[in-house]
Structure formats: structure tokens, C-alpha cells
Amino acid sequence: MKYTFRSPGRINLIGEHTDYNGGYVLPAAIDKYTYITFEESDHFEVYSKYFDQRVRFSFNEKKEKVEWVNYVKGAVLYSLRGLRREPKPWKIEISGDLPMGAGLSSSASLIVGIVYALSRLGGVYRKREKIIKIAQKVESEFVGVKCGIMDQYAVAFGKKGSFMLIDTEINRVIQYVRALRFPKITVVDSGVKHELALSEYNKRRSECEKAKKIIATSFKRVNVQMLEEKRNKLGETLYKRARHVVEENNRVQSAVFAIEERDWKDLGRLLYESHESLKDLYEVSTEETDFIVERLSKIKSVYGARMIGAGFGGSILAISKDYFDDDLKKISNEYKKAFGINMKSYHIRLAGSVRRI
Numbered sequence: 265m266k267y268t269f270r271s272p273g274r275i276n277l278i279g280e281h282t283d284y285n286g287g288y289v290l291p292a293a294i295d296k297y298t299y300i301t302f303e304e305s306d307h308f309e310v311y312s313k314y315f316d317q318r319v320r321f322s323f324n325e326k327k328e329k330v331e332w333v334n335y336v337k338g339a340v341l342y343s344l345r346g347l348r349r350e351p352k353p354w355k356i357e358i359s360g361d362l363p364m365g366a367g368l369s370s371s372a373s374l375i376v377g378i379v380y381a382l383s384r385l386g387g388v389y390r391k392r393e394k395i396i397k398i399a400q401k402v403e404s405e406f407v408g409v410k411c412g413i414m415d416q417y418a419v420a421f422g423k424k425g426s427f428m429l430i431d432t433e434i435n436r437v438i439q440y441v442r443a444l445r446f447p448k449i450t451v452v453d454s455g456v457k458h459e460l461a462l463s464e465y466n467k468r469r470s471e472c473e474k475a476k477k478i479i480a481t482s483f484k485r486v487n488v489q490m491l492e493e494k495r496n497k498l499g500e501t502l503y504k505r506a507r508h509v510v511e512e513n514n515r516v517q518s519a520v521f522a523i524e525e526r527d528w529k530d531l532g533r534l535l536y537e538s539h540e541s542l543k544d545l546y547e548v549s550t551e552e553t554d555f556i557v558e559r560l561s562k563i564k565s566v567y568g569a570r571m572i573g574a575g576f577g578g579s580i581l582a583i584s585k586d587y588f589d590d591d592l593k594k595i596s597n598e599y600k601k602a603f604g605i606n607m608k609s610y611h612i613r614l615a616g617s618v619r620r621i
């Protein structure tokens with residue numbers, strides 16, 4: 265007997281690098297998926313269609329040599345280790361159309377998908393809140409990426425046609441924001457993934473920790489004027505990081521208003537502002553992503569665009585009145601000329617959460 269689960273990727277409309285700073289984020293699950301099939305077996309084994317690789321693994325804490333297998337092994341291990349009986353082994357197959365390394369959370373999609381599936385396939389039954397926590401632990405402890413909680417939330421709680429406003433201070437979806445007559449959404453994958461991403465991500469986290477100690481309260485409770493008063497104490501770098509977080513939190517709230525008012529121009533302006541801030545204050549953008557955002561801003565149909573995800577490459581999100589595939593072709597040619605890299609793009613719709621199909 266085979267059981268298949270479908271787990272979405274995610275975009276984040278706005279609220280970048282706020283989820284580990286007790287701030288607001290506004291992500292959504294998307295119609296690009298990881299498919300995970302489970303078949304009963306006498307040993308654990310996983311096949312990835314993307315890597316066209318089959319790996320057998322044991323139920324123990326040891327890391328596997330093949331990097332991608334650790335996402336799967338970690339998810340299996342952390343899901344089943346509380347079990348009082350011998351865990352039932354599975355043959356797992358992974359496929360899907362969610363691009364990897366494009367900043368669309370293919371890792372959270374895979375890990376949440378497996379933890380969810382095992383909790384429904386006779387493992388320990390768990391609520392989605394718990395599934396999210398386990399998935400985050402897999403990524404931060406077993407795989408070694410200290411991520412926030414946004415991606416797991418989006419995968420586990422996404423609702424078709426809605427963004428979700430999450431307050432990461434209380435770890436809760438505080439509002440589903442219906443995207444009625446919402447502009448078209450395009451994701452452009454820059455094809456760039458810098459090695460630096462992981463170390464710089466962790467560095468930003470610790471810079472923000474230091475800034476928080478100096479301002480002595482959470483980022484949500486300070487405004488720019490209060491930051492100015494502490495500017496000397498903070499020093500230039502911490503000031504810039506804190507300023508991004510404080511203003512980005514405000515932008516998320518303004519974005520919710522803009523969606524409710526269907527003021528797409530204003531929403532677009534917020535996206536551009538977010539990008540500028542990620543570039544100049546948080547310093548996680550790259551030449552390539554800046555190039556794409558700048559070119560997109562010249563297209564009439566485009567309301568706004570910005571880099572999404574951790575940064576140092578990855579994807580750009582654009583919202584527009586209509587799709588603009590011809591313009592994208594032109595940008596893609598220019599991009600190839602400037603950087604020698606192939607740019608890819610995807611039309612995106614907001615989808616529901618992980619489920620069995």
C-alpha cells in the first residue's frame with residue numbers, strides 16, 4: 265500500500281528577517297509542491313527524483329554523507345523517536361515541481377511534509393503546532409540551519425487564496441488575509457546561491473540579539489526615534505539591522521491594510537521599500553537580485569518587487585496587473601549577458617497546506 269502526501273512551498277509577501285526577531289511576517293503556501301510517497305518496507309530508504317538517487321539509511325542519530333538525505337533522515341528520526349515501540353520502516357519517494365534553492369522553502373516543505381505524514385501514518389499523532397516545532401528542530405539541530413518559524417507555519421497552516429499574518433512573538437497566525445482580486449504573482453529565480461548565505465544568516469541573527477539587548481525591549485515596541493536615541497550605543501551596523509526590523513514590522517502591518525483596501529500601488533511601494541531596506545540596511549541582497557528588481561520596476565504592469573527569503577541570491581517576488589512574460593524574456597536575456605546565469609520564472613497561486621492526497 266502506498267500513501268502520498270502533498271506539501272506546498274511558500275512565498276513571503278513582506279516581513280523579511282523579522283521571524284527570528286519576534287516580528288510580523290505575511291507568507292502564504294503556494295501551488296508548487298513536494299510530493300512524498302510512503303510504502304511499507306523492512307528498512308528505511310529514500311529516493312529523490314530530483315537527484316535521481318536512492319539511499320538506504322538506519323534509524324539512528326548519525327548524519328548521512330549525502331547532504332539531502334539528512335533532511336529526510338532528520339524528519340523521520342525526530343518524528344518517531346518518542347515512540348515506545350520499534351518504528352515501522354518506510355520506503356520514501358520524493359518528487360514535485362517546487363524548485364530547490366530558490367528561496368521557496370523546499371526544505372521546510374519536505375521536512376514538514378514528512379513529519380506530518382508520519383504523524384498520520386500510525387506514528388505519534390500530533391497537532392500542526394507541534395509538527396511545526398519538530399520540523400524547525402530538525403532543520404536547526406539535525407541539518408544545522410538556524411531558521412525562524414515562518415516557513416514551517418506557511419506549509420502547515422496555509423489557506424488557499426490567503427496570506428497569513430503571523431506574530432512570531434506569540435507564535436500564532438493572528439489573521440488570514442484574503443487576497444481578493446489580488447494582482448498576479450511572479451517569482452523570478454536568480455539562479456544564484458552564495459555559499460555565504462548560511463554564515464551571514466546566523467551573523468544577522470546574532471547582530472539582532474545584540475541590538476535587542478541594547479534597546480532592552482522587543483523590536484515591536486520601539487520606533488525609529490527611539491532607535492535614533494540609542495544610535496551611538498548601537499553603533500552603525502547594529503543600528504542599521506535594528507532599523508530594518510523596526511520598519512519592516514511596520515511595513516507588514518501597512519501591507520495588510522493595502523490588501524484589505526485593494527490598494528495595489530501602495531502594496532507595490534511597500535515591496536520596493538522592503539527591498540531597499542534589505543539591500544542597504546540589512547545587507548543581504550546581491551548585485552544579481554538588485555539588477556532583477558531594478559529591471560522589474562521599469563515594467564508598466566509591475567506594482568512592486570523585492571527579494572524574498574534569506575537573501576544572498578534566491579528569488580524575487582513581483583506583483584503585477586497582468587503577467588508580463590515578454591518583458592521577462594527580455595530581462596532574462598539582459599541578465600544572461602550581464603552575469604552569464606540563466607534566470608527562471610514561475611507564475612504562483614496561493615494554495616492550501618500540507619495534506620494527504
Ligand code: GLA
Nearest residue numbers: 280281411412413414573574
Ligand atoms: C529563511 C528562514 C526563515 C526566515 C527567512 C528570512 O527563509 O528559513 O525562517 O528567517 O529566511 O525572512
